[in-house]
Amino acid sequence: MSTLTESASTALQLTLSSDPVLWTIVGRSLSVSATACLIACGLGLVLGAWLGVARFSGRGAVLAVLNTLLAVPSVVVGLVVYLVLSRSGPLGALGWLFSFKAMVLAQAILVLPVVTALTRQAVEDAERAHGEQLRSMGAGPLLRALLLAWDERYALLTVLLASFGRAISEVGAVMIVGGNIDGFTRVMTTAIALETSKGDLPLALALGIILLAVVLALNVLIALVRRWRERVDGSASSTPVGVAA
Amino acid sequence: MSGPSASPWVDLRQVTVRYGRVQALDQVTLCITPGERVALVGANGSGKSTLLRVLNGLADASGGFQCNTDMRQAMLFQRPHMLRTSAQNNVALALWLRGTRWRDARLQALTALQRVGLQGIAAQNARTLSGGQQQRVALARAWALRPDVLLLDEPTASLDPHAKREVEALMADFAASHSAAGPARPVTMVFSSHNLGQVKRLASRVIYLEHGRLLADLPVHDFFNGPLPEAARLFVKGELV
Numbered sequence: 001m002s003t004l005t006e007s008a009s010t011a012l013q014l015t016l017s018s019d020p021v022l023w024t025i026v027g028r029s030l031s032v033s034a035t036a037c038l039i040a041c042g043l044g045l046v047l048g049a050w051l052g053v054a055r056f057s058g059r060g061a062v063l064a065v066l067n068t069l070l071a072v073p074s075v076v077v078g079l080v081v082y083l084v085l086s087r088s089g090p091l092g093a094l095g096w097l098f099s100f101k102a103m104v105l106a107q108a109i110l111v112l113p114v115v116t117a118l119t120r121q122a123v124e125d126a127e128r129a130h131g132e133q134l135r136s137m138g139a140g141p142l143l144r145a146l147l148l149a150w151d152e153r154y155a156l157l158t159v160l161l162a163s164f165g166r167a168i169s170e171v172g173a174v175m176i177v178g179g180n181i182d183g184f185t186r187v188m189t190t191a192i193a194l195e196t197s198k199g200d201l202p203l204a205l206a207l208g209i210i211l212l213a214v215v216l217a218l219n220v221l222i223a224l225v226r227r228w229r230e231r232v233d234g235s236a237s238s239t240p241v242g243v244a245a
Numbered sequence: 246m247s248g249p250s251a252s253p254w255v256d257l258r259q260v261t262v263r264y265g266r267v268q269a270l271d272q273v274t275l276c277i278t279p280g281e282r283v284a285l286v287g288a289n290g291s292g293k294s295t296l297l298r299v300l301n302g303l304a305d306a307s308g309g310f311q312c313n314t315d316m317r318q319a320m321l322f323q324r325p326h327m328l329r330t331s332a333q334n335n336v337a338l339a340l341w342l343r344g345t346r347w348r349d350a351r352l353q354a355l356t357a358l359q360r361v362g363l364q365g366i367a368a369q370n371a372r373t374l375s376g377g378q379q380q381r382v383a384l385a386r387a388w389a390l391r392p393d394v395l396l397l398d399e400p401t402a403s404l405d406p407h408a409k410r411e412v413e414a415l416m417a418d419f420a421a422s423h424s425a426a427g428p429a430r431p432v433t434m435v436f437s438s439h440n441l442g443q444v445k446r447l448a449s450r451v452i453y454l455e456h457g458r459l460l461a462d463l464p465v466h467d468f469f470n471g472p473l474p475e476a477a478r479l480f481v482k483g484e485l486v
Contacts (some may be wrong), residue, residue, distance in 0.1 A: 130326035136301055136319075137386075138342045147338075151328050231327050233370050 007205030014206055015213075021183075022207075029187040032100060032174065033167035036107030040115050040163060046058060048119025049145035053127050066120070069113035074106075075172030080175050081106040086169065098179040103187070108172035111163040118159040123148045157226050161219060168215060253278050254316055254394060254433050255300060258309030262295050262457075269295040270306065271457040279316070279393065280431040282420050284438055284448035284465070289401025292457040295438035297398050300435060316393035316433070323399040325383035327371035332358060332382045335371045339386045357389035358382070361415055376429065384415050395419060397436035401443065413443055420447065441481065445469060453477040 014022055051062070083089050085105075087095040096102045126148040134144045149156065171189035178185035180194060188211045195204035262270040270292045277283055285293040300312075301320045307412045319339075327335050336354035341347050358364050361381040366374065369384055380400060387395055394484075397416065401409040402484035420434045438444055444451060444465070451468035452477075453461035461468065461477045473481065 132298075133304055133320075133322055133326045135303060136322075137339045143342070149327065153329075233372065 003201055003205065006202040007209060010202045011206035011209040011213075015210060022210070025186055025188055025191055026210065028100075028185075029168055029189070029211070030105045030214065032187060033107060033164055035104045037111060037115075037160065037164045037166050039104065039108040040111040040167075041160060044112050044115025044163075045119050045149055045159075046146070048116040049123045049149035050142060051116065051120040052123030052125075052180070053131065053145040053148065063120070066113055066117050070117055072110070072113070073172060074110055074170040075121070075176065077110045078106050078173030078176030078212045081109065081173065085177065097177060097187060098181060099180075100185065102177040103174045103185060106177045107167040107170065110170060110173055111167045114163045114166050115159055118162060119149065119156060120153050126152050143179045154226050154230055155221055161222060164218070165215060168211070252313070253311075254313050256309070256311040257299070258311075260306045260308035260310060262292075262299060262304055263308045269304075270299065272308070273454075273457070273459045275452070275459060275462070277433065277435065278418060279433050281433055281435075282447060282449040283435045284434075284451045285435065285454060286438060286441070286444060286451060286480065287454035290456075291454040293454055294398050295457070296454065297435065297437060297447050299394050300394075301396050317390060318394045318396060319387035319390045319392035320396040321380070321383050321387055321400050324376075325386075325400050327374070327379055329372055330370065331368050332363060332371045332374065332378075332385075333367040335382055336386045336389050340389055343390060353389055354385070357385040360388055361385045370474050375408070377404050377411055380404060381415060382406065382413050383389065384412065384419065384428040388419060392432065393430060394433045394435070397434070399439065401439050402439065409440075413447070417447060436445065441469075453480065 009024055037094060051059070051066075081102065082097065084091050085094065085102055086092055087097075094101075096105065123145060127144065130151075131144055131148065139147060169189065171193055174180075174185070174187055175190050175193065178187070178190065180186050180190040186194075192204045192207045192211070195201075195207065248345065255275075257273055257275040259272040259274055260270055261268070261272055273292075273296065275296075275436050285296060287293055295304055299306045299310070301318060302312075303320075328338065333351060333354045333486070336357050337350035339349065340350035340353055345353065355364065355367055358367050361384050363378060363381055363385065366378065371379065374382065383448065384400075404412060410438050416434070416436070418433055422432055434447070436447070448465045451461070451463055451465050452459060453468070453473070455476050460474045463473075468477075469481065
């Protein structure tokens with residue numbers, strides 16, 4: 001309990017002290033995870049939306065693989081990316097290993113299945129409810145997928161949050177491909193791991209509290225934006241019953 | 246059964262539709278000619294919606310199916326889906342999906358909304374409209390396409406009486422108009438309904454379905470005044486819903 005109290009006190013002191021090293025690490029964590037999420041969302045939203053609408057042989061197997069990838073350990077992703085980016089690997093010539101780009105790549109690969117699987121589920125539900133009406137208007141599978149994804153954009157904000165949460169909280173992949181180099185590839189989670197290994201538990205916990213606080217602030221911000229847009233755009237169900245004209 | 250003589254819009258021969266173990270349509274034979282106003286009636290689960298989906302090409306059916314593909318179709322659903330955007334964009338989308346440029350589609354959408362008396366709410370988000378207004382936007386969406394055939398699946402079932410009257414008046418107006426092919430070709434309308442008053446007012450022909458089978462296919466006057474199969478007679482009397 002005293003460790004927890006001490007950690008909270010340390011977290012508060014660190015936050016108030018405006019320690020440039022701390023805020024550089026926080027900024028790097030946010031930028032690595034945000035960039036990775038942007039890349040993963042660019043691919044995953046389209047792929048997931050298409051999977052939610054398309055019907056083809058072998059779709060069940062694809063979905064099974066996709067759902068399995070949700071549980072892939074981040075260290076495994078880190079290891080694979082490490083092998084690919086290492087000097088003898090197929091992309092070794094890029095020289096990305098132990099860099100910001102390598103961490104972004106690893107996290108993007110890690111969250112891509114999350115974005116794809118959750119988007120697929122949201123769009124598939126929408127397709128079941130409304131897809132027939134779009135088909136009736138002449139929309140093919142890809143257009144239907146994109147229209148339904150756009151229509152479910154507020155639900156997909158939650159997907160964005162989930163993927164960001166997965167990215168910013170992982171440690172295995174960025175540790176392996178980033179190397180936790182001070183001032184260069186050190187992020188919040190690797191810093192926490194380092195302080196824990198050094199035995200400075202209050203500082204490690206304090207960093208964890210700051211990490212959660214940053215994510216909480218982001219969640220609140222997105223929730224507020226979502227609520228505001230829903231109020232502006234109208235969140236009423238599209239299936240009203242007995243409503244006066 | 247009535248026997249249309251003009252070149253048919255659609256000709257179904259022993260069409261069957263199954264959803265897993267459920268037989269939704271059972272060997273339905275039916276011919277609809279341009280300009281007809283056909284009402285599909287029957288109890289819940291009788292196959293009305295499935296038949297409309299077959300006519301619109303949305304359901305896979307076995308059996309003979311011939312359709313004049315030159316005739317453009319539009320379909321209205323009981324609960325129209327409005328995308329989370331303005332009423333004008335919702336109407337324009339249907340036109341855009343049929344190949345109209347977006348800018349032209351938006352202009353035509355405005356005209357269509359005027360036709361249903363909703364030009365004042367063109368910029369309003371369609372999700373915030375009432376049920377009756379949404380159904381009128383859906384009618385505008387259909388009308389904008391200038392279809393030869395209009396299919397309606399219980400379009401007034403979930404509306405209050407006032408909205409029901411408004412939508413029904415627009416349906417009558419729609420049926421009286423001519424299609425994109427010109428005045429020589431009136432709009433063909435096929436609609437399902439539980440409202441027998443509405444059927445009397447709008448239909449020229451009535452088809453009664455039960456458990457996916459077509460039990461009666463008669464001109465509207467004969468359906469309400471002539472002899473009917475027992476199940477259809479009970480339905481008309483209001484004892485079978």
